[in-house]
Amino acid sequence: MNNIKKLTKKDILKTAFRHFLGVTTFNYDTGIAPTIVWELFPVLRKIYSNDDDLVLSLDNHFRYYNCNPWLSPLITGATLAMEEKDGVKSIEAVQNLKTGLMGPLSGIGDTIIWVMLPTIFGAIAGSMGKNGNPLGMWLFLAVFLVCFFLRPYLYFVGYQTGTNLLSKLGQKLDAFTDAVSVLGIMVIGSIVSSTVNVQTGWTFQTGGVKISLQSILDQICPSLLPAILVFVLYYMLKKKVKMATLILAVIVLAMVGAVIGLFKA
Amino acid sequence: MGLTIKEIVLISLLSYVYSLDRHSTQIAGKITILYGALAGLILGNFKQGLEIGATLQLMSLGVANLGGASMPDYPMAAIISSTIAITSGKGMAAGMAIGLPVGMLGMNFDVLVKLINSAIAKRAQNFAHKRQFGKMTRTIPLATLIYPLESTIPVFIAIVFGKSVVQAILDFMPQWFTVGLNVAGGMLPAVGFAMLLVYMPLEKYGYWLIVGFVATAYLKIPVLGVALLGAAAAIHLYQSIANKKVSNQVSENNSNLTEEDMEDE
Incomplete structure (x- = not known):
């Protein structure tokens, strides 16, 4: 089952850039699943030479997934490493890991990206701008531009973490799958209360x-x-x-x- | 109002680029002040645009768009407010009198766009099932192109037709319709979560749903805290399953040994 076709750095970088489709595909059935399918398709095609396996994997990624797009690469980078190593055998673990981590990482990402940074730099830019000084505004933009260029590297972090995790897990993937499903179920219990209104x-x-x-x-x-x-x-x-x-x-x-x-x- | 066709096109384009970036690359999605200033720049009054953007930026502090929830669209309001204020010559108050209501209206269109995205996602998945992967990867970015229209169309209507038409549209839409869209926006994430649960091993571990729900609903623990509890539960489960496997193997080996020993004897 071990693949000969190793994913290259270029593959990962390409995937990271394709992830910039972001939340434009958000829908109520499947969240941003279409973005994930689109970004992963070229690498999944490389991993699965068999069309049936590819469709199995794609169908799995077409399932509901919604994560802050800044930190989502940490998850899909890791699951990519899992699929690269174990192929369709890893699909259940991939799904559980995605479900278990999407909530908490969204929590961190949304807080930093959508609340913390805009509040700090928005306050600076706003109070300077009211007096006709655009300096705060350019600072605000510069901070986000820097973050933007750092984002693709998170994919490598996720992929490397996933690879390390797998070498530790060895033959215990089943136990791991069950364990992360517990994490996922608890997170769903939590986000039902915090997100559905x-x-x-x-x-x-x-x-x-x-x-x-x-x-x-x-x-x-x-x-x-x-x-x-x-x-x-x-x-x-x-x-x-x-x-x-x-x-x-x-x-x-x-x-x-x-x-x-x-x-x- | 004294807008040339070129200005209308540029302002509409600005709103398109804004919304596209906000939902994909996410560089300036929260930099309300920038869009006020850019609209000002297009219309030849950078300073007034900057000041209007700054005012709206300060209003938006702390308002975040989380977990797919619908929120007022401040940058869109900034684009409209700047345009109206500068072209009508009536200043900031006149601009915001139209900009803010339309910004609120935009949040309702959000629900509609996400419904269109559902159809696109479904189409893409059907192509995947038919093994038409090229068509699948071409279908998904349609969502990316359509999504920004949720800002462009209201901005276009607001800057071209101005206050009277905007007011007429607002009056024409019955209140129950806007309230209903809002309620639907709060309820619809439930569909995605229900679908996720279908894929989780609820028969085996469903009771953890209660733990996650109680933690957030009653104890108000944020999702990250729940995930940490979930991680603890997952580690415990993983260790107990992995240990059980090891001890089973050991006992199997032992029994094999004893059988062989007995045969030897």
Whole structure:
């Protein structure tokens, strides 16, 4: 199974640049999976000479994946090393690793890239710019440009980490697959509560006191409605309901809910 | 308003480049001030554009676009505000009176673009199944080209038709529709998470979902903290599975040995 066709530095760099498709492909079914498929396709083609294996791998990467694109290369770099070494045998581990790490790395990446840096340099640029001085603005741009040129190297870090991890794991890939699936499942439990947002706008009048249904629900269990929504959708998917149908159903539910005031933004 | 066709084209192009970069290369996606200034530069008043951009930059501090959630589009608001302020000659307040509402409107179009992306992703995956890999890799970047239109179209309408038309569109859209789009934006990530769960070994390890959910919903632990707990659980599981395998092998070896020994005797 060990491949003769080793991935070269050029392959990795090319993949890193193809990753700049970024979140333009984001969709509700599969997140930024199309970006991952697109960036990995040339190297996967190199790894899998057999079309059936290639489609297996592509189908795996077409599954839901959403990660801050700055740190995502750490994950896909590592999974690339796994697929290079173990081929289709590694697909389950690849999927679990992606699911387990995408949440936490997004948490770090989003905080640094979208909150910390813009807040610091935005405050500088904004207060200088108000007085007609563009220096802060150029500084802001320069910081992000530097980060931009450093980004492709994260792919090498991920790939190297993945390679080292694999040489340590040896024959214990099954145990590793199970273990990271636990990590992934816990992370999904967490992001359901932090990312899905469903709130009811209904209120009750009791003895002249207005009580909102949402505050009662929050006392029973915070994020109860998002959890119920995810479980209903999960159950439907298990019953082989198509994803497009579910997306449409959710939109109709949201619209109808907005009309009758059941849901609030 | 006194905009030449060349200026309209350049401003629209600026909004396209802005949105393209924000969702792909992500260099200047948060540098609101830059877009105010560039719009000013195109229209021959860099300084006023810079000041408007700076004001909006300061307004946007701390507002981040996380986990696929929809947020007001400040750089887009800066492009429109600068353009309107400079060409109408009525100053910053007049510009922002149109720029901000359209920036808010843009966030609703976000949901629509992500739905178009679903269709593109599905098409690409179908090509993969038919082994038409060339068509697959050509289909995915369509999303990249279409995505920026979510900024370009509103900016074009705002700068060409101005306040009256923008107000008319805002009035025409019933409130439930914008609220509904918002609610749908909060709910739709649930579809992706449900799909992820379908691929995870829930029968075996589903109970970890509860741990992850409780950690974030009740204890408000951020996803990185949950991932660290998950890593601890994963390491424990990995060690116990790996040890079990080793001890099984050892006992098998032992029993083989004893059988052989017995035969020898």
